[in-house]
Amino acid sequence: MSGAGADSLYLWLAALITLGIYSFLYSDNRMYRVLLHTMIGLGVGYSFLITWKQVLGPMWWDPMTSGFWDIFNHHSGGLNALWILVAFLGLLWYFQFSRKYLWLSRIVIGLFLGVGAGIVFKQQFLLNMPQVTDSFRPLLSGPPDVKNFPLPGYPNGVPVDIVGLGHIDPVQSLNNIIYVVTIVAVMVYFFFSFSHDRKAIAGTARLGRWLLMISFGAFFGNTIMTRMGVFLQRLQFLSDDWAPSPLTLFDRLIPGLLYVLVPSVLAAAAYLLGRGAPEAQGPAEGGSAQSTEQSGEVST
C-alpha cells in the first residue's frame, strides 16, 4: 500500500494508539492493557534484531565465522575463531534462570562488577576533581574576568590578592560566599560520622536542609518541564499531523470536531470494554500509579 491513502491510514493507526493509551486517564480498561502489551512485545522483538545487526553480527559472528573459514581453507587470520570462547562466556548469563547453576551467571556478573569498580576510580577522580577545585571560590573577590575565560580568566571572581581591596565586587563576593556556605552546609547535613548534637553543627545542618529545599524546588520545576515536554510532543502530533489528515481539503474546524468526536467515541468504547482489572496486574500496568496518587500528601 502506498500513497496518500496509506499515509492517512498510518496516521490514524498512530492516533488511535495514542488516544487509546490516553483512555487510561479516564479509567483503567482492557484496550489500554492490550496496547501496553503490544508495545512491550514490539519493543523487545525490534531491539533484539537491532542488537544483532549493530553489535553481535559485525563484532562477533562475522569475525568468528571468518576465522573458522580461514582455518578450514588454510588462510591467514584464523585467530578470529577464538571469538567462539566469548559465546561460552555469554551463555553463562542465562544460568540466571537456573536455581542449581545460578552461580555460573555470577561469574559474568562479577566480571562486569569488577570492570565497573575499576572504572569508578578513574571516573570519579576525573569527574569530581574539577568540581572540588571549582568549589574553592574567593570569598572577597573582584568582578569575574569573563573576557579571558576559559583560560586564564577567573569566571567566579578575581581573587582579592590580585585586584587589591579597592576593587572588591560586593555582588560577586556575596555570590561566592553563598556558594561556599551552601556546599559546606549541605555536606554537614549529610555527614553522619560526627554527632549533630552540638548547636553549631545542628544549626549548620539545619541551614543545609533549608538550602536543599531550594534545590529540590528547582528539581521540581525542571521535572514539570520534562514531563510536559513528552505530552506536548504527542499533542503536536495529534494537532498538526493527524487532525488535518482526514479532510485536508476542508477547514480545520471540521477536523477540530473530529478531534472532539473521536476521543468521545473512544472514551465510550473504553468504558464499555470495562475495567476488568484482575489482581494479577502489577505496577507495570499503571494501576499502582493511580494508587500512589491517591495515597495522600507527601510531607516535606
Place this chain on the structure above:
Amino acid sequence: MWKKRLIATVTFIAGLYFFLEYVVPPMVPARTRQGVIQSVRSAPMPKVAKRWSDKSGVVEVEERTVVRQRIDARLVTRTVTVPNRPGQVVRREGEQAGLEEVRLKDVRAADRGFFLSGRERRTRGVVLEVTRDRVDVGVLGGVSTIRMAYQRIETTLSIPIASEREVTRTTKGDTPERVTPDKLKPGDTVTFKWRPQKGKTGTVSKVEGGKVLVSFFPTVIVPYGRLVAFRTRSTGAVESAAAESLEAGELVRIGPTTYLSRMLASVNNFLTVLGAMAWGMGLFSLWLVHSMNIRRRRPEWYLGVIVFVAIGFGAVAGYGFGNEEVLWARNLNDVVFEHMLLPMGSTVFSLLAFYMASAAYRSFKAKSSEAILMMVSALIIMLGQIPVGMWLTEWLGHYKYVDALQLPKISQWILYGPSSAAVKGMWFGMMLGAIAVGLRFWLSLERGAFFDREM
C-alpha cells in the same frame, strides 16, 4: 566455597585491569623520553609476501613491510616553572620562519621558543603545560635519535575475468549493483560478499592478462615493536600518536609500552560483545512469565499471546532496519517504528505529565516553612523557564538596579548558585560513597541478599 573464590578472582582481575590501566602510565616512566621532533626519516624493509589461492582461481597476495623510522628529537633535559604574569613578553617560534613576540599568557602547549628570563633568557625551551598561574617550560638539550617502527600490510586480490562470482560495485552517487568481474574497470570501488574478503572494500587497480586486480583500502598499519608515542596538542591534551603520523615540530613522549593501554581496544570489544549477549535474557524472561500465564489460563492470559505475536512482528520489522535489499522488510520497519512503536512509547511516557499535575495539586501543600521555601523556589523556576516569566517582568528591564529581579534572571541565579552548590554538596558525598562501594565490589567485600546467597 571454591565457587565464591572463583567469582571473587574474576571480579578482582577484571577490576584490576582497569584500575592499573588508569594508574600505570602507558609507557615505562624511567625509559620514556620527551622532546620536540626535528626530523623523521623512514626506511621500508623488504616486503614479506604471503600468497593464497582457491579453486576458482582467485589469488590473494598479502605483503607485509616493516618500516623503520629514525626520529631525531631535541630532548627535554629539565622542567622550569615560570609564573604566568600578565605583562611578561616572550619570544615564540612563529608559523613562518623566525621568532615572534607574544605575551606569556598567550602561549599554548607545544610552543617552542625562549620563555625563560634572567640568565636563562637565551635557553631554548618548549611549553609543556599552561595553567592559570604558571607555565611549565621544558629546557631542550641536544639532538638524540630514537628508532621506532611500524608495519604496513597491503593486500591485493586477483580475480579471473571469467569468474562468475559477483561483487558489489559502488559508483559515486549511484545505488550499489551486483556485477561479475568482466564488467569491472579500473577505479571501481567494490565490496565483497564471499570469503575471505567478505565485507571488505577495495579498488580495481588494473584489468590485464585475463585478471582483475583489486587493492584494498585503507592499507592496514599496525604498531611494530615495543615503543609507543604520545603527542601533546596545543590545547594541552595528550593523545596517542601513531608512528607513521609523527611530524617534525611536534612535542612527543616516546617510550616502551606497558601494554595495558594497547590492549584496551581489544578488551573493550570483548566486553561489548559479552554484554550484548545478555540481550536475550529479556526475551527469555518474558517467555517464562507469559507462557506460564497461557498454560495455566490465568486471568487475561490472551495478553501473553499478544506479547508473543508482537515480539515476532517486531523481530520481522527489525530485520528491515537499514535493509536496502529486502524492500518489504524495510517498509514494514518504517511502519512499525514510526506509526506504532514511536506513538506507543511517547504516549505512555506522556501520561506522567498528567500524574505530575494532579500530584502537584494534591500533595504540594505549604505545611511547613521548608515546604514554603521549596514551593517558592519551584514557582520561580517554573515561571523563569517559560516565556510567561519574561512577559510578566519584562518591564523591570527598563530600570537600572532592579533588572536583576526579572524572573528568568532570578531563576538563573538559583540554578547557577544555591541549587548548583547544593547538588555539588550531595555529589561529593556520593563520590566518596561510589569509591567506597566500588572498592567493596572489587574486593568482593559486599554483603547483601544477592552476594550472600548460597551457591
Place this chain on the structure above:
Amino acid sequence: MLDFLINLQKIDRRWVYLFVFAACTFPFAVKIWLPLYTSPETRGVYETVDKCPPDKVVLVDSSWDAGSMGENKGQVEVVFDHMLRNGTKFIVTAQNVPLAPQFSEAAIEALVNGKYKDRHYKYGEQWVNLGVTIAADYIIMQQIAQKDGLHRQYPKDYRGTPVGQLPLMKTARDLSDIYMIHAVTYTPSENWLAFIHGPYGTPITFGCAGIQSTTYYRYVTSGQINGMLVGIRGSAEYDAMLYPNDMKARKSLGSRLIVPLAFGHVVIILAIVIGNIGYFAGGRRRMQ
C-alpha cells in the same frame, strides 16, 4: 464561602487532566508569541558550535528515542540547523538506544531536503550517521579516543555501508579529528567529562531533559561543559539565537512547543495555588 474554598482541594483529578489538556491545546489553535530570554548555558552551546574550524568535525551523540523526543528532538534540530548553515561537517552516533539513529536521520533529512536543499548536501560527505553501539558508554568513549577508534567502534554506518567507503570518514578517524561533542539524550553521561574532556580537553556540550539539568549546572560553572540545552526551553532559545529577527523561521520542535509548555505550567501553578487555598481554608475550619 469557606466550604467552597475547602472543596477546592477535593476536585476530581480527571478535571485537572482536562484543564491541562485544554490549556496545552489552546496555543496549537491560536498562534501566540511570547518574548524569550536567552540563558548563558544556551549561548555557550551556540558559541562553541559557531567556532568549529573547517578541518574538524563535530560529533553529535544523539541517543534518544520516543520517550524523550519532545525535548531532545529540538535540541538536535537546532544544532544540525546551525552546522548545516555554517557548512560544518558532522558525525552522528548513538549509544545503547537501538531506535535512535532513525530519529536523528529523520531530523537531518528534513533540513537537508528542506531548508538547505539548494546546497545539495550529500550523505557521506557532509554528515555520516554511524548508527548505534550497544556497550557501556565509557568503553565506547575510550575506544573512540584511541587511534582509528571511530572506525573500530563503528565498522559500518547505520545503513550497513563500511565506514571506509565514506569520504568524510576517511579523514575523521578518532577523537583527534573531532572538534567538539554535543551529547543529546535524556541523561547525558557524565563519563564524557571523565573520559574525554578530562584527559583530552575536547569541548563538550549537553542536550538534556529538564529534570536532569539541575544536576548538570555545576559542570557549566566549573567549565567542564561549555554549555547546555535544557529541555524544550534550550532548543527554543537556540532557535531564537539562530533567527533573532524572524520568528517564523524558527521551526524546531522547541520553538513549536515553548508556548504550549508555558500554558501547561500556568495551569499547574494555578492547581498548586488552588490546592493550597483549599488547604489553608481547611486549616481555618479546624481552628474554628
